Amino acid sequence: xxxxxxxxxxxxxxxxxxxxxxxxxxxxxxxxxxxxxxxxxxxxxxxxxxxxxxxxxxxxxxxxxxxxxxxxxxxxxxxxxxxxxxx
Numbered sequence: 001x002x003x004x005x006x007x008x009x010x011x012x013x014x015x016x017x018x019x020x021x022x023x024x025x026x027x028x029x030x031x032x033x034x035x036x037x038x039x040x041x042x043x044x045x046x047x048x049x050x051x052x053x054x055x056x057x058x059x060x061x062x063x064x065x066x067x068x069x070x071x072x073x074x075x076x077x078x079x080x081x082x083x084x085x086x087x
Contacts, residue, residue, distance in 0.1 A: 013052040023050050026078070033057075035068060036075040043068070044079055 014020060026033060027047045035043045035057060043066065045059040055073070056065040 020050070023047065023055070023076070032079040034075075034077055034079050035073055037068070037072050038074055 015024070025031075027049065030046050032044065032046060035055075037043070043057055043059065045057045045066075048056040048058055048065050050056070052070075054067045054069050057068050058065045
């Protein structure tokens, strides 16, 4: 039998949270996003789905998505937004 109880480091997935709803909007719009990870790596692509543990980011059409662990993400923003020009 499968145990569906969350592990000690898993936050329950609450689709009423504004951040979860915004990510869902980006997925529906097929928005190109930039993800910045803790060690400074930047990834750009389209989100395919999200769950409590990870987000699936497709870097190039036709390629398999990357699974990015939520805990490794520092920032997500639309690619059209340049954070260097925002002050």
